[in-house]
Amino acid sequence: MEKQHLTYFxxxxxxRFDSFEMSNLGQFNLIVGDNNxxxxxxxxxxxxxxxxxxxxxxxxxxxxxxxxxxxxxxLNKESIQATDFWSYFFxxxxxxxxxxINQNEKYSISILAQNNLxxxxxVFIRNNIVSxxxxxxxxxxxxxxxxxxxxxxxxYFENLNLNIDHYTPFVEAxxxxxxxxxxxxxxxxxxxxxxxxxxxxNSKMFISDIEEIRVHKFRANQEVLSLTLFxxxxxxxxxxxxxxxxxxxxxxxxxxxxxxxxLMVDEIGSGIHxxxxxxxxxxxxxxxxxxxxxxxxxxxxxxxxxxxVEALEDSEMQQYQxxxxxxxxxENKQGDVKAFTYTFEEFEFSLANGINTRGGQR
Numbered sequence: 451m452e453k454q455h456l457t458y459f460x461x462x463x464x465x466r467f468d469s470f471e472m473s474n475l476g477q478f479n480l481i482v483g484d485n486n487x488x489x490x491x492x493x494x495x496x497x498x499x500x501x502x503x504x505x506x507x508x509x510x511x512x513x514x515x516x517x518x519x520x521x522x523x524x525l526n527k528e529s530i531q532a533t534d535f536w537s538y539f540f541x542x543x544x545x546x547x548x549x550x551i552n553q554n555e556k557y558s559i560s561i562l563a564q565n566n567l568x569x570x571x572x573v574f575i576r577n578n579i580v581s582x583x584x585x586x587x588x589x590x591x592x593x594x595x596x597x598x599x600x601x602x603x604x605x606y607f608e609n610l611n612l613n614i615d616h617y618t619p620f621v622e623a624x625x626x627x628x629x630x631x632x633x634x635x636x637x638x639x640x641x642x643x644x645x646x647x648x649x650x651x652n653s654k655m656f657i658s659d660i661e662e663i664r665v666h667k668f669r670a671n672q673e674v675l676s677l678t679l680f681x682x683x684x685x686x687x688x689x690x691x692x693x694x695x696x697x698x699x700x701x702x703x704x705x706x707x708x709x710x711x712x713l714m715v716d717e718i719g720s721g722i723h724x725x726x727x728x729x730x731x732x733x734x735x736x737x738x739x740x741x742x743x744x745x746x747x748x749x750x751x752x753x754x755x756x757x758x759v760e761a762l763e764d765s766e767m768q769q770y771q772x773x774x775x776x777x778x779x780x781e782n783k784q785g786d787v788k789a790f791t792y793t794f795e796e797f798e799f800s801l802a803n804g805i806n807t808r809g810g811q812r
Contacts, residue, residue: 455477458472458550458551458552458553459472459495459496459550460548460550461549463540463547465494465538466787467541470495470787470789472789474793475744476772476793477739477743478745478770478774479744480718480747480749480758481493481746481748481749482749482779482808483780484781484808485750487779489779490716492748492779493716493746494512494539494620496712496714497618497620506588506607508620512620513535530606530607536561547559547560556592557593558590561586561587561588562586564585564587579604584608587603617707619707619708620713620714620716621697621713623716623748625700631688632673634707635665638707639703649699649703652737653677653699653702655726659682662677663675663677663699664685666687674687675699698730701718702733702737705738711743711744713738715745715746715748717748718748722754727753728760732761735762735770755807756801774793774794775791775793776796776797777790778790778792778808
């Protein structure tokens with residue numbers, strides 16, 4: 451596994467967690483646990499980025515896509531300021547979110563009012579931020595190998611440059627069709643024949659007679675990701691094949707886009723018939739290995755867990771076993787959530803012997 455991937459992750463004061471940590475992480479991580487134990491919150495925590503613009507975009511994107519704030523009047527300082535936006539992520543808004551990555555990187559994320567800025571903060575804002583009229587600021591402190599630094603941007607995204615490069619590598623549980631699929635296709639696949647053909651090959655597991663994936667304009671000003679079929683002269687929107695197929699296509703595309711980073715997928719097996727789960731997992735794992743993507747995915751399904759193991763037992767897949775993990779979340783009577791990491795061998799043994807690996811309370 452590449453050194454930029456996580457082997458250890460700890461976060462404090464994030465959503466329901468006073469403190470949460472995971473260790474012995476691999477490249478392919480399947481997270482399981484009881485309902486409402488915090489699986490999705492763990493994925494959201496993992497969207498942390500040491501680049502403050504990516505970090506701000508991740509939080510904004512998650513709040514919008516999870517429908518916590520619809521910003522009906524548009525994304526602007528006034529509409530965001532009118533919400534309790536940051537309270538969605540901070541358990542206690544007056545304290546920082548602390549993050550530790552592996553053993554040598556520590557970060558803290560703070561929301562600071564104008565009158566709580568230090569003189570150093572104010573000088574930084576004057577020298578580096580064009581629009582410095584915000585009354586609240588997002589500050590990211592970093593300590594890497596003992597070297598300290600910081601960055602600041604407006605807490606209401608006044609200074610955020612929204613572009614496709616800052617997209618959030620997070621696929622939500624109910625991910626359905628959005629125009630972002632068209633944007634992704636144009637940016638990464640449309641003019642790249644090899645990437646496009648790979649996407650089409652991997653989609654054959656779910657649409658066996660697929661010939662070509664492309665963007666089509668069905669009516670004026672409405673471009674839709676679509677496909678053509680062998681022995682059929684028509685062209686069909688991908689939505690014709692259901693939400694499960696749309697989500698699979700999104701995951702396949704996002705693995706390519708997330709090259710050399712980590713990708714979070716909530717309920718990775720939802721919408722997939724159990725007979726296809728093994729082959730589906732093999733495609734996902736092989737793509738993540740090819741593009742050096744560290745995968746964190748959740749499931750509540752025992753069938754999805756079993757398919758994860760079965761996919762890795764085939765001879766051509768055994769090379770990936772050393773980097774596969776099952777992470778079980780358990781909540782104690784005090785409400786604290788602990789993560790227990792199983793290697794592939796431990797996970798395989800547990801499933802074969804009926805040992806509970808799906809979490810719950812204890």
